[in-house]
Structure formats: structure tokens, C-alpha cells
Amino acid sequence: MIKKVSVQDLKEGMYVCDFDRPWLETGFLFHHFLIKTDKQIEKIRRYCSHVYIDTDKGEDVMTAVSAGEADKKIEQEMKETIQQTLIREPSPEDKINFDIEIKEAKKAYTQSKEVIKNVMHDVRMGRIISSGDAKKAVNNMTDSIMRNRDALLCLTQLKSKDEYTSFHSINVCILCLAFGRHMGYSEIELKSLGIGALLHDTGKMKIPQEILNKPGNLTDNEFEIMKKHPVYSAEILGKTAGIPQKSIVVAIQHHERHNGTGYPNGLKGEQIDVFGSLSSIADVYDAITSNRVYHNALLPHEALKRMYEWGEKDFHKGLIEQFIKCVGIYPPGTVIKLQTGEIGIVISVNRANVLKPRVAVVIDSQNKRYTPPKTLDMSKGGGNWNIKEIIEPTSCGINPQEIMKGLLVDQIGV
Ligand SMILES: [Fe+2]
Structure with a gap:
């Protein structure tokens, strides 16, 4: 056991x-x-x-208690804490709706993917990078997040094991922008946060490939080398004209931890800039929800539960709670069973009612597949739609990441 x-x-x-x-x-x-x-x-x-x-x-x-019992306790505590405040203080709806914004979000996303690939290539070649394209990409993503925070957020479900660093860089940037907006930062501040987040792992290009791509089991020595990448990222950004100082702080602090066990400087609590803390939360969330050579991806709600549990030790507990409020208690990618018996995947949060997200319904109440999935806004139709429970995707034979990918490619051609 x-x-x-x-x-x-x-x-x-x-x-x-x-x-x-x-x-x-x-x-x-x-x-x-x-x-x-x-x-x-x-x-x-x-x-x-x-x-x-x-x-x-x-x-x-x-x-000791069984892991299952401990898990249930944490889930209950997290739900009660987050749900109560979300219901008490619902966020205002965005001005532009999801269906309209997703097209612009897709353009910003595609542009950023191209930019980060080129930046990583330049760093690997030892070239000085130019900040212009990265700034344009972050400006467009910031504009999209300001119009509607959920369209871009939904695209963070696109992940690739082969191009992990590029996808991870964009996802951390999007998560930071959404989180930063949720925390009330201005557009100018969000842009500094976004540039740092997009370029936070450029220093990894200075780490030998055999260490970077080693399937787990790094030796102590290799781990020490790996721990230098935030310093390298900060050096790269420091040499690049036009990069705000706050962006460099994001790059060097994204692996620092609230209790001082992070790296490279072992900073503690207040010593860590709030942008460093926001980026470390976004970085861990994307990393643990992605498949890597050394671990299988956690489901989004599992990842939030684990991060809530790590709370004060690794992160600022208040910030973790804010992050969960930002991505929702049913974050995009979560597989849920409706009270009708249908099974679907959460596409995006409904800000006015977090208990009724937009869902892609994949399996009907008779256990038959919808091809393609049926899009459902649970807040529409008189509010009669309810979530019965979160379920394990393997229990109904679906792969949420594959379905999200198919859905996004079909609908918006990413
Ligand atoms: Fe990193």
C-alpha cells in the first residue's frame, strides 16, 4: 500500500x-x-x-494514512478554500468573448512559437539575440490576455515532448500573463513579466545536450551544472539591448523557492521578487502537466492539488491560492462527468461562474463517442448543466491532450 x-x-x-x-x-x-x-x-x-x-x-x-485518504483531504480543503472565494467574488466577464478572441490568440501564439524557436537557435549558435521580435510577440499575447484571459490560456494545452523547451517557454509566458492580469498588474508590468517568462529558459541552451536531454537520474555534478541555467538566462538577457530589468529578475529567480531550497541563490520569502514567485508557480505548473522523458504528465487538477499541498514550503501560499483562482478549479484539460452522464474536457473557465466551464463533450450518456466532440457552454441553457465529478481519463479511454490538440487544430488551425 x-x-x-x-x-x-x-x-x-x-x-x-x-x-x-x-x-x-x-x-x-x-x-x-x-x-x-x-x-x-x-x-x-x-x-x-x-x-x-x-x-x-x-x-x-x-x-501514516493511505495516500488516497490524504489526497481526498487535500482536495476537499482546496475546493472549500478556493470555491467559496470564487463564488463570493466572481471575476467580471471579459469584454471580448472566447469564440472571437481565440482567432487572435492563435495568431499571437503561432508568432510567439516562431520567435522562441529562433531565439533558442541563436543562443545555441552563440549569437546575441535581438529583443525586438520577442517584445512584439509578448505585446500581442498581452493584448490578447487583456481582451480575454481564457483564449490564450486554453492554448497552453498544446504540448510537445520533442520541442519541450519552446512549448514550455510560451506556456509559462501565457500562464504568467494570465496570472499577472489576475493579480492586477498594469499592461507595462505584464509586458516585462511576459518577456522574462518567454525567455526564462534561454540559458538551457548553454547546458550540454547530454545533460539537458538525459532521461532522468542526473548525477550530483550534472544537477549542479543544470542549476546554472537561470544564471545563464539572466546573462543572456543582460547582454540583450532593450530587455527590462524586471524581465531579468524573472529569468534568474524562476527556480527560487519560498523556503530557500531553490536555486541559484537560495533566496527566501520576501527576498524573492513577486515576479520571480509568479514565474516559479507558472513554471512548475506547466512542467508537471507535461510529459517528459523522466515523468508522465499530471492531470491539471492533480497538479493544482499537489501545488496547493506544497503551499508555503515551495511557494507563497496566498499566491498559490490566487493561481488556482486564475486557472480555475476545473482548469482547461480537466476531464469531467456531467450529471447527464456525458463525459467531456474543460476548454475554458467561465469567469462569471467557475462551476460551469466551457466543455468539449466527447462521450454521450450511452457511452458512445461524439465525433467531432460537441462544444457545450455549461452556463447557457438556463444553467441546468452541472458537473458530477472529475474523472480519470484512462477510466473512459480518452487522452485529453490528444483531443484538445485535435479540437484546436480543427477549430482554429494551430
Ligand atoms: Fe528553468
């Missing part, structure tokens, strides 16, 4: 099978291992509040 254990209850002989934070940030070589020394326990305590143990492969502990 998988159990959730406080790090204070760890002892030799237990088999660790997961951490309470992204594995790559723990400095451990493996996801799964048997605890053999006190030194390992000390290291786990430094990074985590609790871990998950497999009691079939190692020692048990009586004080």
Missing part, C-alpha cells in the same frame, strides 16, 4: 516512492529508493514535509 508519511516518522528500511515536491528539485538521483542511512533521512527532511512510501516494498508505519 502507498502511504503518506511525515518526514519526522521516516526510518531506515522504508521504501520511498514519491516526494511532496517535484523530484528534479530534490537532488535525489532516483524517484524510488529504500532508505538505508540516517543521512538520506536528513536530506529528505531538508527538502520535504512528507513523502510517500510503498509498504509492500519496505517497512510500514502505523501513524
Whole structure:
């Protein structure tokens, strides 16, 4: 059985099978291992509040609860906290509706994809990059987010394992812009945040390919090299004319953590600029919802639950709550069952009523597939549509990322 254990209850002989934070940030070589020394326990305590143990492969502990029970408790707490404030304080609707804005969002997205590919190529070739195209791309994305925050946000579901860094850079930029707008920053501030977010990982192009693309298990030495990429990103942006100082702060601070366990400078709490904190949340959310060589993507609502749980340790708890409010308790990509028995995927949040998102209905109440999926705005039709539950996509044989991709390509030709 998988159990959730406080790090204070760890002892030799237990088999660790997961951490309470992204594995790559723990400095451990493996996801799964048997605890053999006190030194390992000390290291786990430094990074985590609790871990998950497999009691079939190692020692048990009586004080722990099953991972399922612990999960339900967290989900309940998160829902209550976020749902209450969202219902009490609904965001105003955007001026431009989703169907109109999605076309402009697509243009901005396609342009940004081209720009980031070229920038990454230039950095790899050792060339000085020009800020002009990146600024234009970020201006267009900012304009789109200001008109309607959900159209661009929906496009962050487009992910590619092969071109991870480019897609990740755009997604982090979009998430930061939406988050920044949600937090009330001005357009000028959003543009500085967006440029830093779009270019935050340019320093990775200075990391040897064999380390960057290694399928997990980095050695301590390789991990130290990897940890230099925010410094390289800041150096690249510092040498580029026309990059705002705040954008450089985003690049160097996007791996800092609230409790000081981040890198490169181990900054703590207030030492981290708020733009650094916003970008670290966006960065982790996109990273853990993407398939990588060393981990399978978490579902969007699972990712939010984990990040809520990491709360104060890795992030500022208040900011995490704001982020969840920004992307919604049913974030785009979430698979849900309606009370009618139909199954669908959330395309975008309805700001006026977060419990009734826009959905692509994939399976009807008789368990037959809709081809193509049927678009449903749950807030329309007298408000009779209700979500029964979030479901595991594997339980109904659908792949949300593939369906979202198909839907976006069919509808807007991305
Ligand atoms: Fe990074």
C-alpha cells in the first residue's frame, strides 16, 4: 500500500516512492529508493514535509494514512478554500468573448512559437539575440490576455515532448500573463513579466545536450551544472539591448523557492521578487502537466492539488491560492462527468461562474463517442448543466491532450 508519511516518522528500511515536491528539485538521483542511512533521512527532511512510501516494498508505519485518504483531504480543503472565494467574488466577464478572441490568440501564439524557436537557435549558435521580435510577440499575447484571459490560456494545452523547451517557454509566458492580469498588474508590468517568462529558459541552451536531454537520474555534478541555467538566462538577457530589468529578475529567480531550497541563490520569502514567485508557480505548473522523458504528465487538477499541498514550503501560499483562482478549479484539460452522464474536457473557465466551464463533450450518456466532440457552454441553457465529478481519463479511454490538440487544430488551425 502507498502511504503518506511525515518526514519526522521516516526510518531506515522504508521504501520511498514519491516526494511532496517535484523530484528534479530534490537532488535525489532516483524517484524510488529504500532508505538505508540516517543521512538520506536528513536530506529528505531538508527538502520535504512528507513523502510517500510503498509498504509492500519496505517497512510500514502505523501513524501514516493511505495516500488516497490524504489526497481526498487535500482536495476537499482546496475546493472549500478556493470555491467559496470564487463564488463570493466572481471575476467580471471579459469584454471580448472566447469564440472571437481565440482567432487572435492563435495568431499571437503561432508568432510567439516562431520567435522562441529562433531565439533558442541563436543562443545555441552563440549569437546575441535581438529583443525586438520577442517584445512584439509578448505585446500581442498581452493584448490578447487583456481582451480575454481564457483564449490564450486554453492554448497552453498544446504540448510537445520533442520541442519541450519552446512549448514550455510560451506556456509559462501565457500562464504568467494570465496570472499577472489576475493579480492586477498594469499592461507595462505584464509586458516585462511576459518577456522574462518567454525567455526564462534561454540559458538551457548553454547546458550540454547530454545533460539537458538525459532521461532522468542526473548525477550530483550534472544537477549542479543544470542549476546554472537561470544564471545563464539572466546573462543572456543582460547582454540583450532593450530587455527590462524586471524581465531579468524573472529569468534568474524562476527556480527560487519560498523556503530557500531553490536555486541559484537560495533566496527566501520576501527576498524573492513577486515576479520571480509568479514565474516559479507558472513554471512548475506547466512542467508537471507535461510529459517528459523522466515523468508522465499530471492531470491539471492533480497538479493544482499537489501545488496547493506544497503551499508555503515551495511557494507563497496566498499566491498559490490566487493561481488556482486564475486557472480555475476545473482548469482547461480537466476531464469531467456531467450529471447527464456525458463525459467531456474543460476548454475554458467561465469567469462569471467557475462551476460551469466551457466543455468539449466527447462521450454521450450511452457511452458512445461524439465525433467531432460537441462544444457545450455549461452556463447557457438556463444553467441546468452541472458537473458530477472529475474523472480519470484512462477510466473512459480518452487522452485529453490528444483531443484538445485535435479540437484546436480543427477549430482554429494551430
Ligand atoms: Fe528553468
